[in-house]
Amino acid sequence: MDSRSQYQEGHNAREIGKSKNRRHLLDAAAEAIFRHGFRGATIAAIQEISGLSRGMINLHFKTKENLLLAVAEDLSNNYAEHWSRVAHAPDLSAADRLKGIIKVDLSPDILNERDVAIWFAFRSEVCSSPEYRRFIDSRDASFHDAIVGICQDLMVEGQYPDGDAVLAADALIALFEGMWTDFHLHSKDFDRHHAERACLYVAKSLFPDHF
Amino acid sequence: MDSRSQYQEGHNAREIGKSKNRRHLLDAAAEAIFRHGFRGATIAAIQEISGLSRGMINLHFKTKENLLLAVAEDLSNNYAEHWSRVAHAPDLSAADRLKGIIKVDLSPDILNERDVAIWFAFRSEVCSSPEYRRFIDSRDASFHDAIVGICQDLMVEGQYPDGDAVLAADALIALFEGMWTDFHLHSKDFDRHHAERACLYVAKSLFPDHF
Amino acid sequence: MDSRSQYQEGHNAREIGKSKNRRHLLDAAAEAIFRHGFRGATIAAIQEISGLSRGMINLHFKTKENLLLAVAEDLSNNYAEHWSRVAHAPDLSAADRLKGIIKVDLSPDILNERDVAIWFAFRSEVCSSPEYRRFIDSRDASFHDAIVGICQDLMVEGQYPDGDAVLAADALIALFEGMWTDFHLHSKDFDRHHAERACLYVAKSLFPDHF
Amino acid sequence: MDSRSQYQEGHNAREIGKSKNRRHLLDAAAEAIFRHGFRGATIAAIQEISGLSRGMINLHFKTKENLLLAVAEDLSNNYAEHWSRVAHAPDLSAADRLKGIIKVDLSPDILNERDVAIWFAFRSEVCSSPEYRRFIDSRDASFHDAIVGICQDLMVEGQYPDGDAVLAADALIALFEGMWTDFHLHSKDFDRHHAERACLYVAKSLFPDHF
DNA sequence: AATGAATGAGCTTTCATTCAT
DNA sequence: GATGAATGAAAGCTCATTCAT
Numbered sequence: 001m002d003s004r005s006q007y008q009e010g011h012n013a014r015e016i017g018k019s020k021n022r023r024h025l026l027d028a029a030a031e032a033i034f035r036h037g038f039r040g041a042t043i044a045a046i047q048e049i050s051g052l053s054r055g056m057i058n059l060h061f062k063t064k065e066n067l068l069l070a071v072a073e074d075l076s077n078n079y080a081e082h083w084s085r086v087a088h089a090p091d092l093s094a095a096d097r098l099k100g101i102i103k104v105d106l107s108p109d110i111l112n113e114r115d116v117a118i119w120f121a122f123r124s125e126v127c128s129s130p131e132y133r134r135f136i137d138s139r140d141a142s143f144h145d146a147i148v149g150i151c152q153d154l155m156v157e158g159q160y161p162d163g164d165a166v167l168a169a170d171a172l173i174a175l176f177e178g179m180w181t182d183f184h185l186h187s188k189d190f191d192r193h194h195a196e197r198a199c200l201y202v203a204k205s206l207f208p209d210h211f
Numbered sequence: 212m213d214s215r216s217q218y219q220e221g222h223n224a225r226e227i228g229k230s231k232n233r234r235h236l237l238d239a240a241a242e243a244i245f246r247h248g249f250r251g252a253t254i255a256a257i258q259e260i261s262g263l264s265r266g267m268i269n270l271h272f273k274t275k276e277n278l279l280l281a282v283a284e285d286l287s288n289n290y291a292e293h294w295s296r297v298a299h300a301p302d303l304s305a306a307d308r309l310k311g312i313i314k315v316d317l318s319p320d321i322l323n324e325r326d327v328a329i330w331f332a333f334r335s336e337v338c339s340s341p342e343y344r345r346f347i348d349s350r351d352a353s354f355h356d357a358i359v360g361i362c363q364d365l366m367v368e369g370q371y372p373d374g375d376a377v378l379a380a381d382a383l384i385a386l387f388e389g390m391w392t393d394f395h396l397h398s399k400d401f402d403r404h405h406a407e408r409a410c411l412y413v414a415k416s417l418f419p420d421h422f
Numbered sequence: 423m424d425s426r427s428q429y430q431e432g433h434n435a436r437e438i439g440k441s442k443n444r445r446h447l448l449d450a451a452a453e454a455i456f457r458h459g460f461r462g463a464t465i466a467a468i469q470e471i472s473g474l475s476r477g478m479i480n481l482h483f484k485t486k487e488n489l490l491l492a493v494a495e496d497l498s499n500n501y502a503e504h505w506s507r508v509a510h511a512p513d514l515s516a517a518d519r520l521k522g523i524i525k526v527d528l529s530p531d532i533l534n535e536r537d538v539a540i541w542f543a544f545r546s547e548v549c550s551s552p553e554y555r556r557f558i559d560s561r562d563a564s565f566h567d568a569i570v571g572i573c574q575d576l577m578v579e580g581q582y583p584d585g586d587a588v589l590a591a592d593a594l595i596a597l598f599e600g601m602w603t604d605f606h607l608h609s610k611d612f613d614r615h616h617a618e619r620a621c622l623y624v625a626k627s628l629f630p631d632h633f
Numbered sequence: 634m635d636s637r638s639q640y641q642e643g644h645n646a647r648e649i650g651k652s653k654n655r656r657h658l659l660d661a662a663a664e665a666i667f668r669h670g671f672r673g674a675t676i677a678a679i680q681e682i683s684g685l686s687r688g689m690i691n692l693h694f695k696t697k698e699n700l701l702l703a704v705a706e707d708l709s710n711n712y713a714e715h716w717s718r719v720a721h722a723p724d725l726s727a728a729d730r731l732k733g734i735i736k737v738d739l740s741p742d743i744l745n746e747r748d749v750a751i752w753f754a755f756r757s758e759v760c761s762s763p764e765y766r767r768f769i770d771s772r773d774a775s776f777h778d779a780i781v782g783i784c785q786d787l788m789v790e791g792q793y794p795d796g797d798a799v800l801a802a803d804a805l806i807a808l809f810e811g812m813w814t815d816f817h818l819h820s821k822d823f824d825r826h827h828a829e830r831a832c833l834y835v836a837k838s839l840f841p842d843h844f
Numbered sequence: 845a846a847t848g849a850a851t852g853a854g855c856t857t858t859c860a861t862t863c864a865t
Numbered sequence: 866g867a868t869g870a871a872t873g874a875a876a877g878c879t880c881a882t883t884c885a886t
Contacts, residue, residue, distance in 0.1 A: 021846095037339035039250050043881060053847050055883090064881060117338050124335035126396060127328050128248035133396075140396075164412065170393075171409045177392040178385025185337060185344075185351075198382045201375065205416035225865065229870065254856065264872050269857060271870095276856095443867095459761035461672050465860060475868050477862090486860060539760050546757035548818060549750050550670035555818075562818075586834065593831045596811025603810040604803075607759060607766075607773075620804045623797065627838035647886065651849065676877060686851050691878060693849095698877095 022060045024050055029071045034114040038121040041068065072122045072135035075115055079139070082110055087146040094153035095203075095210040098172075101147070102199045105176050106192045116184045139173070147173055158209035168206050175202055233271050235261055240282045245325040249332040252279065283333045283346035286326055290350070293321055298357040305364035306421040309383075312358070313410045316387050317403045327395045350384070358384055369420035379417050386413055444482045446472050451493045456536040460543040463490065494544045494557035497537055501561070504532055509568040516575035517625075517632040520594075523569070524621045527598050528614045538606045561595070569595055580631035590628050597624055655693045657683055662704045667747040671754040674701065705755045705768035708748055712772070715743055720779040727786035728843040731805075734780070735832045738809050739825050749817045772806070780806055791842035801839050808835055 028050030032041040035049075043064055047054055061067040086092070086100035104110055122136045151165035151172070179199065183190045204211035239261030243252040246260075254275055258265050272278040297303070297311035315321055333347045362376035362383070390410065394401045415422035450472030454463040457471075465486055469476055483489040508514070508522035526532060544558045573587035573594070601621065605612045626633035661683030665674040668682075676697055680687050694700040719725070719733035737743055755769045784798035784805070812832065816823045837844035 035339060037336035039336070040339060042879080044879090054849090055847055056845095058882070059846070113338065117335070120331065120335040123392075123396060124328070124331040125248035125250070127324065127398075128246060128251055136396075167405075167409045167412045170405070171386060171413045174389025174393055174406075174409065175382060175386050175413075176389065178388035181334075181388040181392065182381075182385055185334060194378075194381070198378045198385070201378045202382045202386075202413060202416070206413070225868090225870070232870085253854085255854085265874090266858085266872055267870090270872090274857080457761060459758035461758070462761055464858080466858090476870090477868055480861065481867070535760065539757070542753065542757040545814075545818060546750070546753040547670035547672070549746065550668060550673055589827075589831045589834045592815075592827070593808060593835045596815055596831065597804060597808050597835075599811035599814040600807025600809065603756075603814065604807055607756060616800075616803070620800045620807065623800045624804045624808075624835060624838070628835070647847095647849070654849085675875085677875085687853095688851055688879085689849090692851090696878080 021052060021056060024052060025057060025060060025067060026071055026074055028052070029067050030075070030114055030118055033068070033071070033121050034117040038125065069132070069135055071118060072132065075118055076135050076137070079110055080142075082107075083143060084146070087143075087150070094150045094157065095207070098147075098150050098154070098203060099200070101150075102176070102196060102203075106179065106196050106199075108192075111180065111183055111192070113184075113187050116180055116187075119180070120184055139177075144169065144173060154207045154210055158207055160207065160209075163206075171206070172199075172202070175199060229271075232263060232267060235263060236268060236271055236278060237282055237285055239263070240278050241286070241325055241329055244279070244282070244332050245328040249336065280343070280346055282329060283343065286329055287346050287348070290321055291353075293318075294354060295357070298354075298361070305361045305368065306418070309358075309361050309365070309414060310411070312361075313387070313407060313414075317390065317407050317410075319403075322391065322394050322403070324395075324398050327391055327398075330391070331395055350388075355380065355384060365418045365421055369418055371418065371420070374417075382417070383410075383413070386410060443474060443478060446474060447479060447482060447489060448493055448496055450474070451489050452497070452536055452540055455490070455493070455543050456539040460547065491554070491557055493540060494554065497540055498557050498559070501532055502564075504529075505565060506568070509565075509572070516572045516579065517629070520569075520572050520576070520625060521622070523572075524598070524618060524625075528601065528618055528621075530614075533602065533605055533614070535606075535609050538602055538609075541602070542606055561599070566591065566595060576629045576632055580629055582629065582631070585628075593628070594621075594624070597621060651693075654685060654689060657685060658690060658693055658700060659704055659707055661685070662700050663708070663747055663751055666701070666704065666754050667750040671758065702765070702768055704751060705765065708751055709768050709770070712743055713775075715740075716776060717779070720776075720783070727783045727790065728840070731780075731783050731787070731836060732833070734783075735809070735829060735836075739812065739829050739832075741825075744813065744816055744825070746817075746820050749813055749820075752813070753817055772810075777802065777806060787840045787843055791840055793840065793842070796839075804839070805832075805835070808832060 025046065028046045029041065031049050032045040036042075036045050043054065043057060046057065046064075046067070050056070057064055057067055061070060082104045083101055086104055087097055089097060089100065092100060119136065122132045126132045126136065148165055148169040151168045154160075155163045155165050155168075176199070179195050182195070200211060236257065239257050240252060242260050243256040247253075247256050254265060254268055257268065257275075257278070261267075268275055268278055272281060293315045294312055297315050298308055300308060300311065303311060330347065333343045337343045337347065359376055359380040362374075362379045365371075366374045366376050366379075387410070390406050393406070411422055447468065450468050451463065453471050454467040458464075458467050465476065465479060468479065468486075468489070472478070479486055479489055483492060504526045505523055508526055509519055511519060511522065514522060541558065544554050548554050548558065570587055570591040573590045576582075577585045577587050577590075598621070601617050604617070622633055658679065661679050662674060664682050665678040669675075669678050676687060676690055679690065679697075679700070683689075690697055690700055694703060715737045716734055719737050720730055722730060722733065725733060752769065755765045759765050759769065781798055781802040784796075784801045787793075788796045788798050809832070812828050815828070833844060
């Protein structure tokens with residue numbers, strides 16, 4: 001092993017360490033929001049949870065607010081990745097795509113206490129801090145379009161003379177949102193399976209030919 | 212006017228003034244949460260909005276946190292009053308009660324930017340501050356029971372062999388919640404009439420004999 | 423009873439009531455200093471102890487500080503009255519006058535938790551608030567003179583060739599002070615009789631012919 | 634200088650600076666109590682005296698009250714160190730130990746305006762804040778035991794048929810306390826030499842064979 | 845890159861005082 | 866004379882940020 005590779009290794013180790021710390025901070029900040037609420041997500045709390053030094057946040061994110069925004073962005077990206085993978089699966093039927101989105105929406109990867117708490121935290125301040133919007137809009141335009149698309153496909157495929165794809169999509173999105181709210185407020189009593197059945201019950205009511 | 216009535220008037224005037232200030236603080240605090248978010252709802256912000264003095268919050272509510280809780284309580288009571296009046300109207304059919312609840316839920320009295328922002332603010336911190344729960348549970352057990360009751364009535368009245376009142380109720384509540392979320396996140400684009408149509412669209416899908 | 427006497431009675435009742443409230447405030451303030459310390463002797467504490475209204479203090483004493491000073495003055499006058507009555511008793515011998523002062527100094531009228539706490543409270547701030555001095559100097563010049571006088575009388579009466587009345591007086595005064603300190607710090611364990619014996623033990627040592 | 638020593642120096646320099654600031658705050662707080670009294674020993678006052686920043690108190694002591702307690706503790710430890718060094722000196726006679734304690738008690742190291750003001754400040758609130766007791770008890774049990782021990786030694790050595798070591802010790806301790814009180818109330822006029830003579834005058838009266 | 849001591853703005857709260865009733 | 870609602874200065878404390886090491 002020559003000195004160059006040694007250097008490179010050191011460099012890589014550093015970079016890896018840096019990115020590790022960044023990741024660690026994101027997790028700690030998320031945990032802090034969950035445990036202590038938005039107001040209680042102080043640098044001291046994040047420091048305690050992460051075990052990292054006080055100056056680390058400044059080093060990686062410049063300000064605490066940036067860190068929190070990065071948490072939201074991370075969450076948002078993660079969610080977008082999950083739903084879009086299903087929504088745009090080329091080999092799935094429209095009904096299966098809808099079922100898949102319901103499954104994803106209710107899966108512990110997405111619907112878990114910590115992450116939902118963070119969704120609610122950022123959403124709660126979206127009116128007063130509009131800059132938050134772009135970090136929590138993963139359920140906005142493109143998601144809406146995807147659900148409308150699915151509903152239109154279903155309408156085309158089935159016999160729904162009085163059907164309205166937009167109304168159906170809006171209702172379904174609201175339904176999914178409401179399930180998150182229910183989970184956030186009553187995570188202890190929440191039954192994922194029951195929630196899924198309720199969603200499918202509506203889907204079947206809206207699209208009886210498909211579900 | 213004798214001295215006694217004079218005294219009493221003076222007494223009342225003070226008491227009335229005090230209660231007016233209390234009310235004023237509640238409104239100013241609500242406005243502060245709406246405008247500046249939970250974190251920005253500082254005493255200074257409330258003071259500026261209310262035009263009242265700094266010390267008044269402590270005089271009336273002992274602590275700022277108490278004031279915020281009183282805001283939540285006020286909101287919660289107001290909502291409970293509205294929905295329960297409709298849900299328990301003795302002369303309304305089950306379908307009309309459901310329609311009425313939808314109407315109330317989407318009416319500006321209930322669904323307005325300020326109040327919804329406050330619902331979200333308190334809900335966002337319910338995990339970290341469990342004491343908030345009792346102030347925002349107006350949509351909990353009793354509301355759930357009322358909707359289940361309506362669904363059961365509809366099931367009895369109509370021909371829904373595969374119907375499930377609890378699933379239907381859970382779905383409807385989630386739908387209503389989701390509408391609030393939609394309003395909170397997109398109040399500028401929100402169309403109350405469209406939202407109502409979407410709700411009724413689901414109601415009709417679930418209970419085609421009634422809607 | 424004619425209207426004039428009625429008026430006078432009313433007037434007197436008022437005056438009596440006024441002085442009663444003043445006295446009540448003095449006691450409540452003293453109690454507040456004792457219970458909560460100087461720093462905790464707030465208007466709210468005094469109000470709670472007295473049961474009187476907030477504005478009362480302002481009415482009778484203009485400021486809280488004045489009330490506290492009046493407490494000190496009251497205490498000081500009370501003490502001065504007690505010791506001077508004994509110190510200047512014309513029919514007592516010098517030794518009996520000294521014994522009498524010791525008795526007074528250790529009697530519950532003077533040496534009780536509340537009053538001693540107040541002595542210490544005012545004395546503790548005498549450096550920073552020189553205006554307190556005049557309210558707590560009842561043990562100063564004139565007391566000193568009285569004790570010196572007694573010691574001189576004893577010296578004249580007895581055979582104390584190496585005696586020094588001033589040294590003896592200074593020592594005795596310090597001894598009495600020290601007993602108060604002991605009582606203040608350990609009132610639960612303090613034994614008045616033992617303290618008296620210790621004082622007389624010193625007196626006997628200084629003036630063996632007399633004690 | 635290699636990098637390791639550089640690192641250690643840097644480390645030490647910071648630690649030394651930190652501990653210097655801690656010490657500085659203790660001194661400034663003591664000075665603040667002396668100059669402005671307990672009630673006037675505000676963070677602003679301490680800041681002004683120390684020239685350090687506002688936040689430093691919370692950094693080093695968490696709360697202002699902790700800082701004040703640390704001042705008391707510091708004072709108490711300092712005093713205990715002084716008297717116990719003399720009281721337990723193995724090569725000194727009992728009489729010399731007593732003389733030594735008197736000297737220490739009246740020396741400017743112990744008996745100076747600032748420190749005595751602080752003793753009085755904490756003692757004045759001992760009734761209302763019992764947690765203060767442990768910080769000002771350096772003159773309690775162990776001091777008492779030491780003085781009783783000395784008195785017993787003197788009794789054994791000399792001819793004091795009517796002597797009572799406990800009474801004598803209690804009297805001496807009260808005498809010393811009283812001297813501190815005298816100094817606190819009249820530091821400008823206080824004559825250390827005269828006070829010492831008064832103490833020795835009593836010692837000689839109690840133990841004529843020794844003094 | 846990493847640390848944590850230091851800073852001070854800004855927060856909530858306390859409090860003596862004022863004054864309309 | 867008596868009251869207590871109202872005030873705002875000043876208190877203690879929290880906290881994100883800075884920066885020397």
